[in-house]
Amino acid sequence: MTLEIFHVKGTRSVRIIWLCHELAVPLTVTTIDFSQDYRSTPAWRKLSPTGKVPAMKDGEMSMFESGAMVQYILDKYGQGRLQPEPGSVTAAHYLQWCWFAEATLARPLGDMVHHRILKPEAQRLPAMVVDGEIRARSCLAAVEQGIRGQEFLVGEFTAADIMMGYSLLLAERMEVLDDTYPEVLAYYARLQARPGFVIATSDGADLTDLA
Ligand SMILES: N[C@@H](CCC(=O)N[C@@H](CS)C(=O)NCC(=O)O)C(=O)O
Structure with missing residues (x-):
């Protein structure tokens, strides 16, 4: 077994644990300390130059960025599962939602997390939280429209749903995922019911050796 995810409960390492569970790909889950002190150490910065979580190793190779990890695992271990045929129309929409989930929806949510929780109180800007909520809600409205009439983002369950999940x-945690978005709530409930999501978000995720 060579694949190892450096994990903190409730962070984007959830995507990797969930994906490996869906694919039945062996994964070692190593929980790390999320403190700023630990994330500033040279050892962690070697794996993740900006100090963020997660980082992943596959043998000698190490990488950061959860979406890139998802694509790497699909390409190396997925045997065509959980992603559409490259170059197809479905693949275009699959890529659209993968990128939207991290680059567009998670971005304002990240601003909210930083200015509500992570930054020292003296550095928090309430206006960033207000603006983040407006931007996040506009993204949730797009998901509401995109998911209407289908079970998952591109029909069948794919890794785009893991990226979005x-x-x-995060949207739920920032209290912007409310009944303004009934289709998104129902979709999120479908995702939460998947065993991979349950394991990846549980206290025991770090004890899970998905062999
Ligand atoms: N785009 C990056 C985002 C990584 C990220 O923001 N991770 C959060 C935890 S989920 C983090 O480490 N936040 C602490 C910080 O930004 O200092 C990814 O997908 O891996």
Whole structure:
């Protein structure tokens, strides 16, 4: 077994644990300390130059960025599962939602997390939280429209739903995922019911050796 995810409960490492569970790909889950002190150490910065979580290793190779990890695992271990045929129309929409989940929806949510929780109180800007909520709500409205009439983002369950599932978890935590978005709530409930999501978000995720 060579694949190892450096994990903190409730962070984007959830995507990797969930994906490996869906694919039945062996994964070692190593929980790390989320403190700023630990994330500033040279050892952690070697794996993740900006100090963020997660980082992943596959043998000698190490990488950061959860979406890139998802694509790497699909390409190396997925045997065509959980992603559409490259170059197809469905693949275009699959890529659209993967990127939207992290680059567009998670971004304002990240601003909210920083200015509500992570930054020292003296550095928090309430206006960033207000603006983040407006931007996040506009993204949730787009998901509401995109998911209407289908079970998952591109029909069948794919890794785009894993990318989106974590962003929705963040939206829930920032209290913007409410009944303004009934289709998104129902979709999120479908994602939460998947065993991979349950394991990846549980206290025991770090004890899970998905062999
Ligand atoms: N785009 C990056 C985002 C990584 C990220 O923001 N991770 C959060 C935890 S989920 C983090 O480490 N936040 C602490 C910080 O930004 O200092 C990814 O997908 O891996």
